[in-house]
Amino acid sequence: MFDKNVIHTKWMKRAIFLASLGKNTASPNPLVGAVILDKNGKLISEGFHYKAGMPHAEAMAFNNLKKDAKEGSMYVNLEPCCHHGKTPPCVDKVISSGIKKMYVSIEDPDKRVSGKGIKLLKEAGIQVHLGLCKQESLDLNQAFIHRNVTKKAFGVLKWAMSIDGRIALKNGKSKWITNEASRSLVHSFRAEFDAIIIGGNTLRRDNPFLTTRGLKKPEPLRVVFTKSLDLPSKSNLWDCNKAKTIVFYDSSTANESYLKRIPKCVEVQRLSSDNPELISKILASKGCNKVLWECGPKLATAAIKSSCIQEIITFIAPKILGGENNMNPFGDFEFEEMHEIIKLSDSQVSLIGNDICVKSSFKN
Template structure:
């Protein structure tokens, strides 16, 4: 199962809206004869790849897979049928599939065909690997990661707004890698106006993650790097009050727009879930970041802390108002061990 989990992780960032899945086939003597993983949506599932590699050697053997085999017709045929046809004697799974179209149905189909099924092997590791997929299935929204870089005094920009670059090259390369594991990168209109960001993984992922701008009024610059669709696609989500001429300007450029009845982080993530996004990255300013937290749209935080003292009473900080009036209201997030990125420190937190 550990090998199957390693295989599944190879496709991180590429399988949405599907989960990450890896599979290993052992013959009747316990020798590894096939392995595979689900590379991207629309391509063969991990079980099929591994069984094809094993061929007739799978008959009478064991299939080890990180997720319950599907039992419905999607872009590919049901994996449970392929497993039964291959003649394996035993299937070992890490966890059941929470998708309502599966959710135990694959296991039931296998057992009905006389296949022994052993479940919950390395389940905790499998659930961690597919935390984003599981979150979308449970909540109807992608898992949200909020990222910022700041000095040791908590400032994310100088008093005059200058913010490039707070962190060093190694930290910026880590951010590019983080983007490559996400389906969308989200900013607000203020970030577009102030920073003119590119928001790509710098080629670490193809296609690049969707770049998303959430802007209630569409008060956006006429020229911005996000409007160049050759590098990566951009979606602009806006409210009902956005002036028609601003909508038309985006339409003329061929930039996709999405009208939200409620221009909120929650409504945006629900729309992105409909597009099949499992995981998104918030790289926005303090007000939108605070709104995303208040809306329950952030499950993880990645704070890059640079050895800089920036100062300035009016200087920007990572978050706007969260509405707390006492420290007893402030939740304690679950912290991972800090990690060095060159001279900078990365501190990762998970929601309690």
């Protein structure tokens, strides 16, 4: 006897796997995968959403059909769309295909859809089963859901430190704390992000490139947040052939005469304050689902205080920098009691040569 639930779970997991293939390209759209079975339960097509403007997962699966889908079933990790975006609604395609059963893992948080797609399918007489592999699907589209619900980008804060918790010497020198393998891992995981954010001081001191070294095309957007606008006229971030850069500055504190140091190809945006939340909101409105904060202690502390960080990734090298004045990853959160401190959860630990990588989530 076959356990039907095991079979349905297997196909939904396949849809989730297919969805994950769009990990570095689908943003600002969600990660979606689709599987179509014929009326005898045989796989007849599958698809995933690769990029905005290209077919949705369901449409790709219908385009790839090897056989008639009539009376068949479909598995998708996200509710099919019912609105006209860059491509026509998937719900119409499902209804006209004659598919009888639809397994949907989670509802689309996009207000234009959320529940309406499922309603239309049911009204057309299709049996809709909602909730299979729900947690996996929520995890997969965590950043997309976060942006839709909060209107802010899902923020990941990354830093590298010595085993005694230092990120730089007191003179600002920090090259290199971690090993080469950890650093190239950073280049590859940058590809999962839509934007990478630093503060003006990190730009002045480190002059970073903030690219994936060609692993992602186009490269993630590079973002500099400055209060003073006192940025150098020569910087690796000003090379617009490598990647786009935006400078956000606080107009209440900046010296706007420094604007002339920034080349014309770099976008510049004035803000009303130095609250990092403004950046998170603007980037979300530009379609950034997931952003990486690679900043030093001042901006990192401000970003956490303004709830811009949902996850941290820290690389810890077995090295000792010592010294009372060497740099910590954070400034003061002004906690007075132990119950006030920030507690992280869902930690994952991995070894990269002799370095340790810890990934943890903020409880919101």
